[in-house]
Amino acid sequence: MARNKEFDEKAVLKKAMELFWKQGYEKTSMQDLVNHMGIHRRSIYDTFGDKYSLFLASLKSYEVFVAEELTKIISNSSTLKIAIRNIFEYVVNLAELEIYPAGCFAVNTAVELSLLDKDIQHLTTKMFNDTEELFNKLLKEGQNKGELKNDLNTQVTAQFLHNNLIGLRVLVKTKYTKKDLESIIDLILKVLE
Amino acid sequence: MARNKEFDEKAVLKKAMELFWKQGYEKTSMQDLVNHMGIHRRSIYDTFGDKYSLFLASLKSYEVFVAEELTKIISNSSTLKIAIRNIFEYVVNLAELEIYPAGCFAVNTAVELSLLDKDIQHLTTKMFNDTEELFNKLLKEGQNKGELKNDLNTQVTAQFLHNNLIGLRVLVKTKYTKKDLESIIDLILKVLE
DNA sequence: TCCATTCTAGAATGCTCGTTCTAAAAAAGA
């Protein structure tokens, strides 16, 4: 038999994801990816196909990454209201930590490509719907536990929360201060009172 | 003396703006611009400098364009509350009309370039601040005329409204329906009640 | 040891990019 793969496919894909997340599709060259992923150009093509396929794979790996992060946040929150607040805080804090790029890969992609590429538009819409569905689930759970009023329309409220989350994920790329963003969060969450 | 310029500088700049607005910086080639602006490559370089300078000029012309549009909307609104609603409706309706590209050139630029280019980051932040300032002015005027409660923090509310406007300007690029966006607008504007 | 496979390095290919160039036609006043 033959030699085994030496690199961890998941790990190098995450490297690609980080670069696309930070720079977008067009600004990221294959040379950038070769440098950053740490494997040979040939290995990239053999494993992931062309640049576009690698981008799609990166976006899907981001989807998983975010879902894991959100699950952690929620399970570390004592109430559902706090869980929702922590999701918003996470977006603002992540931009400050600089471990990952500021902003959201899905939002970036929706803005950069979804008018020009229907497949991408479909994928980003799905990711947005999923985030909304998560909010919806949290809100319903909050109602069941008596934390939230029952006359709250959970679906519209979920869309509203998500809309604000998108806004914040754009604003963190500008020179807005954390203090500004915090007071916006406070006002957003008034809808839950 | 010499021959006069034959093209209208403002008009061809608007053509460039539309293309950058729709496609972003990286996806728009000089050849695209030559085709769409209808003047010779050489004339573009002579008049606007290089691609980056043309992009900045386009972004600034967008700034003026939006300011004019908003002024029209506001002056056609009977109350300040309606004015604010009409601004939100405008963003959603513009995406449907397809006269101009869906989304917002400033938001697109902030997302595409502001992490990588400090000048752009500065310019987009300024444009965002201006929009907020407009909301702030409208809210204060609303308070003076007794349309809005005086205990409303106009600055934070302006930031909140703007945050939602950004969110909508991302969502209009996806497959969200107008109906979805309308119900989000309703919920956003509850903050004014 | 041999063979199949995956890795590496880096050159080659063909295309498109932004930018500049040559050259000539058009316009407008001197």
Next chain:
DNA sequence: TCTTTTTTAGAACGAGCATTCTAGAATGGA
């Protein structure tokens, strides 16, 4: 008519792009 400038067309340039290729070294069973 002559001069000056702006226009046009389209070639040319050098760089960078995504992708493929040649060539050989490394690995791990058969």
